[in-house]
Amino acid sequence: MKNEEVVRIFMENSAKVAARPIRVNGIIHMNEVLGEILANESAIYCPGISELEKAATIDTERRVDAYTDATVAVEESVAGIAETGSVVVTSANGRAVQASLLPAHHVAILSADNIFMSLDEFFAGLGKTPPTNITLITGPSRTADIELTLTIGVHGPEKVSILVV
Amino acid sequence: MKRGSGQSINFRDNARRAIENTTLRRAMRHATESFRQKRSDAIVGIPFEEWREQASELRKTVIGDIKGYVDEFAVNATKRGAIVHRLKTAGDARDLIGAILKDNGAKNIVKSKSMVTEEIHLNKHLESLGLRVIETDLGEYIIQIAGETPSHIIVPAIHKSREQIGRLFCEKLSCDFSDDPAVLTNTARGILRQEFLTADAAISGANCYIADTGSVVLFTNEGNGRMVTTLPPLHIVVTSIEKALPSIENLPLLMRLLPRSATGQTLTSYLSIITGARMPGAATGAKQLHIVLLDNGRSEIANGPYREILKCIKCGACMNVCPVYGMIGGHAYDSTYPGPMGVILSTLLNGIENAHPLLDATTLCGACAEACPVKVPLLKLLYELREMRVDKGYNKTAESLGMAGFGMAAKNAHIFQAGQTSARALWPLAGFLSPLTVNRLPKPTNRTFRRRFS
Ligand code: SF4
Numbered sequence: 336m337k338n339e340e341v342v343r344i345f346m347e348n349s350a351k352v353a354a355r356p357i358r359v360n361g362i363i364h365m366n367e368v369l370g371e372i373l374a375n376e377s378a379i380y381c382p383g384i385s386e387l388e389k390a391a392t393i394d395t396e397r398r399v400d401a402y403t404d405a406t407v408a409v410e411e412s413v414a415g416i417a418e419t420g421s422v423v424v425t426s427a428n429g430r431a432v433q434a435s436l437l438p439a440h441h442v443a444i445l446s447a448d449n450i451f452m453s454l455d456e457f458f459a460g461l462g463k464t465p466p467t468n469i470t471l472i473t474g475p476s477r478t479a480d481i482e483l484t485l486t487i488g489v490h491g492p493e494k495v496s497i498l499v500v
Numbered sequence: 501m502k503r504g505s506g507q508s509i510n511f512r513d514n515a516r517r518a519i520e521n522t523t524l525r526r527a528m529r530h531a532t533e534s535f536r537q538k539r540s541d542a543i544v545g546i547p548f549e550e551w552r553e554q555a556s557e558l559r560k561t562v563i564g565d566i567k568g569y570v571d572e573f574a575v576n577a578t579k580r581g582a583i584v585h586r587l588k589t590a591g592d593a594r595d596l597i598g599a600i601l602k603d604n605g606a607k608n609i610v611k612s613k614s615m616v617t618e619e620i621h622l623n624k625h626l627e628s629l630g631l632r633v634i635e636t637d638l639g640e641y642i643i644q645i646a647g648e649t650p651s652h653i654i655v656p657a658i659h660k661s662r663e664q665i666g667r668l669f670c671e672k673l674s675c676d677f678s679d680d681p682a683v684l685t686n687t688a689r690g691i692l693r694q695e696f697l698t699a700d701a702a703i704s705g706a707n708c709y710i711a712d713t714g715s716v717v718l719f720t721n722e723g724n725g726r727m728v729t730t731l732p733p734l735h736i737v738v739t740s741i742e743k744a745l746p747s748i749e750n751l752p753l754l755m756r757l758l759p760r761s762a763t764g765q766t767l768t769s770y771l772s773i774i775t776g777a778r779m780p781g782a783a784t785g786a787k788q789l790h791i792v793l794l795d796n797g798r799s800e801i802a803n804g805p806y807r808e809i810l811k812c813i814k815c816g817a818c819m820n821v822c823p824v825y826g827m828i829g830g831h832a833y834d835s836t837y838p839g840p841m842g843v844i845l846s847t848l849l850n851g852i853e854n855a856h857p858l859l860d861a862t863t864l865c866g867a868c869a870e871a872c873p874v875k876v877p878l879l880k881l882l883y884e885l886r887e888m889r890v891d892k893g894y895n896k897t898a899e900s901l902g903m904a905g906f907g908m909a910a911k912n913a914h915i916f917q918a919g920q921t922s923a924r925a926l927w928p929l930a931g932f933l934s935p936l937t938v939n940r941l942p943k944p945t946n947r948t949f950r951r952r953f954s
Binding site: 348351352403419420421426429430431432433436453454455458459461463464465466467468469470471472473474475476477478479480481482483484486488489490491492 | 527530531534535576580636637638639642655656657658660661662665681682684685688689692693696697712713715721722723724726727729730731748749751752755756763766767768769770771772773774775776777778779781782783784785
């Protein structure tokens with residue numbers, strides 16, 4: 336288990352950038368919280384690639400195969416970065432990085448063990464042959480292009496929930 | 501933009517017109533104030549000086565060996581399936597990009613913000629080939645439908661008020677009038693979503709490229725950068741040769757400085773690191789990835805006395821703190837890059853014979869140099885270019901005399917210190933602004949030239 340302090344800083348910083356971090360204790364608790372935050376979603380995309388995604392209980396009636404049709408994407412993030420409150424998604428293992436971009440709500444499942452304290456730690460461990468696409472997601476999609484007024488939810492999700500397992 | 505001789509930028513008339521435009525003045529005042537506030541909030545409690553020193557050194561290393569980093573990048577990116585093109589001129593880049601799109605039968609092209617494509621006037625060229633090009637960054641989209649050019653390198657439509665944007669959308673997109681940024685953003689989102697999903701090809705810029713991994717990096721907030729780099733089957737990245745970082749391990753430094761300096765954010769919503777084309781069996785990325793590394797005069801700048809301008813990471817902080825930019829906005833500069841950085845880069849890229857009037861666009865107050873996250877010596881470069889302008893005889897006699905005096909004094913430390921007051925009096929804009937305006941401009945700095953450069 337990662338140092339609780341790193342998890343705490345991650346939660347604090349991701350909340351600062353308008354994501355919604357939720358700490359869950361194990362798979363059962365994760366599925367309870369998932370049930371609540373997915374209650375109003377009509378089309379759920381969850382690729383079931385990783386162990387945590389396989390363990391997530393998704394209502395089969397509302398589950399969709401195409402992320403383009405989804406109102407929410409539930410996916411495991413390979414890493415979190417406490418310094419910036421970011422979650423990391425990559426194209427490794429056949430994952431479509433754009434799946435967490437198109438739906439209005441992105442639910443990231445993040446193992447507490449995969450949270451790095453700093454950007455340096457994360458990038459130092461990356462090696463010289465990174466996956467085709469590495470995306471750091473820091474809060475919801477936003478713009479300030481009109482009179483520098485902050486507007487949430489432009490092309491990407493307006494809601495980012497993070498379940499820290 | 502390269503001009504023929506005799507077509508030099510009419511900066512003074514442009515500036516006068518901008519100052520008379522009250523809507524623009526109001527928009528710029530609001531923008532500058534909120535930018536400055538955000539940036540100063542963002543650098544509280546961080547070792548900003550230490551980071552900018554490190555970043556300055558890093559960028560110096562890069563511009564000392566641009567060719568070496570381009571070579572290393574090209575090898576690594578090619579290994580990962582990207583096609584790297586090293587091009588000399590704007591014309592070469594336009595022709596090549598047009599040809600790639602034509603050869604692939606692409607008709608609908610989505611673009612995410614790229615100042616280098618503005619520099620080479622790419623859209624106009626592609627449209628002349630019958631291609632449909634849609635800008636997808638909200639600010640770029642606004643100015644595209646308005647038929648204008650960006651007035652800021654980070655916030656392209658900063659000169660427009662919400663009412664103006666509301667009326668523009670109403671007229672061009674046949675929607676109901678609203679001046680609510682959330683409603684306007686939503687209108688654009690709906691239209692652009694369809695464009696992303698149906699586009700044949702994408703063109704994007706890159707904030708930097710990484711030599712040791714062959715990656716290109718994009719910082720975005722809206723998500724359009726992620727869309728264009730993941731959805732269309734063909735992706736062309738257009739960037740310039742000086743934007744290298746030696747290693748992916750240097751990225752955290754840039755990540756800490758660029759968003760804070762640009763928008764006051766700790767980090768942009770998205771950071772995309774793209775390494776090569778889509779792999780067999782993968783579900784992300786363009787099947788064909790072209791990376792255009794454009795020189796367009798930069799190698800020459802890198803070998804000359806003003807090379808440090810190439811350290812620039814295009815954050816926009818220098819324009820946000822510039823009293824001249826804040827007064828007149830970006831269009832008055834009539835060149836791709838406005839503000840202090842723009843004055844220097846445009847003068848070097850376009851030649852002093854064409855761009856010399858731009859050197860009036862400074863109060864020499866030095867606020868730009870103090871804000872720059874990579875310590876581009878903006879004030880020093882502005883002084884030196886103005887001296888060069890005097891040497892080449894491109895300015896009025898009165899200033900020549902003053903500058904000659906300045907040059908002599910600068911060689912002699914005692915005279916120089918004594919002459920500070922008169923040096924500050926060489927305040928170029930003061931002569932043609934109304935007295936009211938002059939009073940509102942921050943006065944030239946009282947800190948001495950020597951202290952700054954020692
Ligand atoms: S010169 Fe410095 S402050 Fe200006 S845009 Fe470039 S990096 Fe930013």
